[in-house]
Amino acid sequence: MSTDALRHPHPLVRLLLVGAALITAAVALTALFGADARAQDGENSPEDGAELAEDPEHVQRGAELFGTHCALCHGEEGRGLPIEGPRGGPSLEGVGPASVDFMLRTGRMPMDNAQDRLRRHPQQFSDEDRRALIAYVEQLAPGEGPEIPDIDGWEDADPTRGLELFTTNCAACHGPTAQGVAVGQQDISSSLDVTEPIEIATAVRSGPGVMPRFTEETLSEEDLQAVTAWVMDLREREAPGGWSFGRSGTVAEGLIAVVVGLGLLALVMYLLGESARDEDAPTAERPDAGDPHGQQ
Numbered sequence: 001m002s003t004d005a006l007r008h009p010h011p012l013v014r015l016l017l018v019g020a021a022l023i024t025a026a027v028a029l030t031a032l033f034g035a036d037a038r039a040q041d042g043e044n045s046p047e048d049g050a051e052l053a054e055d056p057e058h059v060q061r062g063a064e065l066f067g068t069h070c071a072l073c074h075g076e077e078g079r080g081l082p083i084e085g086p087r088g089g090p091s092l093e094g095v096g097p098a099s100v101d102f103m104l105r106t107g108r109m110p111m112d113n114a115q116d117r118l119r120r121h122p123q124q125f126s127d128e129d130r131r132a133l134i135a136y137v138e139q140l141a142p143g144e145g146p147e148i149p150d151i152d153g154w155e156d157a158d159p160t161r162g163l164e165l166f167t168t169n170c171a172a173c174h175g176p177t178a179q180g181v182a183v184g185q186q187d188i189s190s191s192l193d194v195t196e197p198i199e200i201a202t203a204v205r206s207g208p209g210v211m212p213r214f215t216e217e218t219l220s221e222e223d224l225q226a227v228t229a230w231v232m233d234l235r236e237r238e239a240p241g242g243w244s245f246g247r248s249g250t251v252a253e254g255l256i257a258v259v260v261g262l263g264l265l266a267l268v269m270y271l272l273g274e275s276a277r278d279e280d281a282p283t284a285e286r287p288d289a290g291d292p293h294g295q296q
Contacts, residue, residue, distance in 0.1 A: 052135035062136025069110045089114045096145015099206035104130045146205040154228040162230025
């Protein structure tokens, strides 16, 4: 291939190159608006906080882990540090096993700076250590917070009922496709596309961050299982219309359509104009045309 061909590629080649760049940008936007993490593996069986707190071995192990990883922000006895700055953490008295399980299972705790937003990270503790920390925190104020719910029957629950409950109670913040939306200032509700069933249940019962807490009086165990069934079904559902862009919703899909569709249209118009101009331009005569030795 000549140097001139590399510097001035055929319009079709330029079209393919720029089209590939736009598709790459669309994929990047999909990743941006889609899920930003992966589900964490772990046991999904519920644990009774009172039962764990009565096990001296669990409590002792939990106290050791708490002193190493949690006391710096929450205080030596879990009663919080009412100070300004990165080390001021709230009291854990009465938060309940569901809250501790959710925060640890999703890697939102422990965190380096108490002023940061709670974000999902890889789980930092084993299942056994997580249970030990639950046991220690529960014995600070036994029986005051929500227990880890039993949702073993969620696979047999009615997803239609779950859709109705999700639309009424959850879609305003998590979005109709459970991909997460902004709910005020810098508080961002999580995408549920990376969530395990037990995480849905513990979040509903404990109300992390700005999320309200749904007790059994407002959302029964049967209804909780139905919501879980709907969210899990939504995760596995195929997109009959083609590429779903991570089920990110109409705003993101519209933005991608504008970037790719109008971008390609503008590119085609530009290249057609360039091609027509090149065909109409007169060819400059070389001084040695017709004579290999440069003689006229």
